[in-house]
Amino acid sequence: MNGLRVIPAWRHGQERLYVSRADGRNIAWYDREAARINLLSEEEREEVLRTLGPFLTGPVTVGPPPVPTPAELARLSLHPDDDLAPNRPAEALIVSLDRDPGPPHRLRPDPRRRALAAEQAVGEALDRLDGVGWHALHSIPLPGGDRIHHLAIGPGGLFAVHTLYARKQRVTVADPMVTLGRRDPQRLLRRVRADADRASYALTAEVHPVLAVYAASEVAVTAPLREVRVLKDTEVDGLSRTGGVLKPADVEALHAMARDRGTWTKV
Template sequence: MSGLRVIPTWRHGQERLYVCLPDGRNIAWYDREAARVNLLGDDRRDDVLEALAPFLTGPVAVGPPPVPTPAELARLSLHPDDDLAPNRPGEAHLIALDRDPAPAHRLRPDPRRRALAAEQTTGRALDGLDGAGWRTLHSVPLPGGDRIHHLAIGPGGLFALHVLPARRQRVRIAGPLVTLGRREPRPLLHRVRADADRASYALTAEVHAVLVLVGPADTVLAAPPREVRVLTDEELPELARLGGVLKPADVEALHAMARDRNTWLRV
């Protein structure tokens, strides 16, 4: 018996199997997606492969870890307090509700919870694009208290998504005006475009504006919006069919830049 232990972990939706010594130190890990066993030292190669044998699903490459890319080096040097990648969908609402929960008994549901549920629905759909080469950041803070609900980066480009809870209500869009149910029209698309423009400035790259309608009963485009894509939450997987704009290395580099809180301080 080699005494080695295999410990599974998940990171960004991908499984890694770490091989550890009895004292807990890692000496290797198996990346299923890359079909590669990365060895920190060659002296325990046979023992590592023996420990991983029940988990290997086919031929694998074996060798030292690959040299980190510039994007990976940037991520490794990023202070945890400045890393936006761990933000959950609706992070701002979660924090607000934790600090100031709604009264136990109220006549109407707390609108923050509807907004939170809509952003969580959108976030799940976007996170599902990870396997198609997309990276998503949630609740990106901007100076002045604003935020981008979701930022998606992938082969089809960069997209700043603003989420509108529209459960079982008709949405009418006429130019920049958005009418939800029987409410007064609001120039919401000005805000959506402005968020995308701020993201473009911060990332020095073109960012497309997207309005996401979550659960609408009906959508009426009285006047097609300019420079804003309108999607329902069920249509978000359409983004995965877009491509030809960014290479994988560009996606990772932009994601590394966007996840740094300091990137957004200048907008």
């Protein structure tokens, strides 16, 4: 017996097997998903391999832990209260409804709940792009009480996405006006562009404005739009088909900057 113990643990939703001495100090860990054994001391390599032998499920790479990238270092140094990455789609609306659900009986549905449905649908579509090299952040707070509904960062660039609830209604877009059903037109595209401009200033990178329309019966764009993309919620995943703008390292660096609450305090 070499006195080493194997202790399973979970980190970021993935299982790791830590190898510890009798005094509790870790000297290695096995990451099954990465098929890698990370050694803190090369001198104990053989003992660690013997101890982990019964737990190995195939060929593995053995060596010291990889050097963290600048983006990883930035993430590790970020206080949890300042990390926006855990925000759920429509996080601000969820918190608002938890604090003040409103009266139980209303003649009209609470508009916050309609906005919630739209932001959750679009946010979940953006989150599904994570597997193809994209990151999405949600409910990014801005000074003055404003917020960016979603920010998508990936090989195709950066996109500030504003959502609009339009269930079973016709949406007419005549830049900068957006008309929902029979309601009065609103200068919504100015708000969409303003969000993207503020994001560009904060991140010192070009951010493209996007209006995502949720569950509309029809979307009619009456004239070519300046800069803004108008997409149905079912078309949001099409952003993943754009590429050739950012390298993976640039995506990670911009995501590390964008997830820091302090990045947005002066925009």
